[in-house]
Amino acid sequence: xxxxxxxxxxxxxxxxxxxxxxxxxxxxxxxxxxxxxxxxxxxxxxxxxxxxxxxxxxxxxxxxxxxxxxxxxxxxxxxxxxxxxxxxxxxxxxxxxxxxxxxxxxxxxxxxxxxxxxxxxxxxxxxxxxxxxxxxxxxxxxxxxxx
Numbered sequence: 832x833x834x835x836x837x838x839x840x841x842x843x844x845x846x847x848x849x850x851x852x853x854x855x856x857x858x859x860x861x862x863x864x865x866x867x868x869x870x871x872x873x874x875x876x877x878x879x880x881x882x883x884x885x886x887x888x889x890x891x892x893x894x895x896x897x898x899x900x901x902x903x904x905x906x907x908x909x910x911x912x913x914x915x916x917x918x919x920x921x922x923x924x925x926x927x928x929x930x931x932x933x934x935x936x937x938x939x940x941x942x943x944x945x946x947x948x949x950x951x952x953x954x955x956x957x958x959x960x961x962x963x964x965x966x967x968x969x970x971x972x973x974x975x976x977x978x
Contacts (some may be wrong), residue, residue, distance in 0.1 A: 902948050909946060909959055914938045917968060925974075933972045941967035 839845050914934050921930035945964040949957030968974075 905957065906946060906948055910942050913942055913959070913964060933968065937968045937971045941971065
């Protein structure tokens with residue numbers, strides 16, 4: 832097959848160039864590609880993971896971390912909101928300093944008893960029983976009135 836074309840697509844004649852075009856000589860490239868294709872691939876270590884394996888493992892770890900992290904972040908946010916409401920509700924009756932003391936002493940235990948993490952989609956199934964929470968704090972702080 833000739834390396835030059837005598838007629839251009841537009842129909843005009845091209846001048847014939849007798850010199851070799853400048854650039855790399857690719858005459859041995861086909862042989863090199865055939866050699867690489869026929870040679871066996873280097874074996875991976877049997878005990879190690881490849882780079883792609885590490886990428887996949889890191890991706891799975893990231894997704895799992897985001898999933899579980901979001902569940903516990905929602906619990907932390909609900910805990911902070913419940914504690915703030917508890918202090919706000921107790922302040923008129925016992926004073927701000929005493930309300931903070933009661934919340935510091937009893938909030939964590941009572942909240943743990945009354946909050947359940949929902950493991951469904953988008954936190955469905957998360958339950959917080961506010962009535963049971965208030966009863967627990969009042970019982971532990973001896974705020975219930977004797978009848």
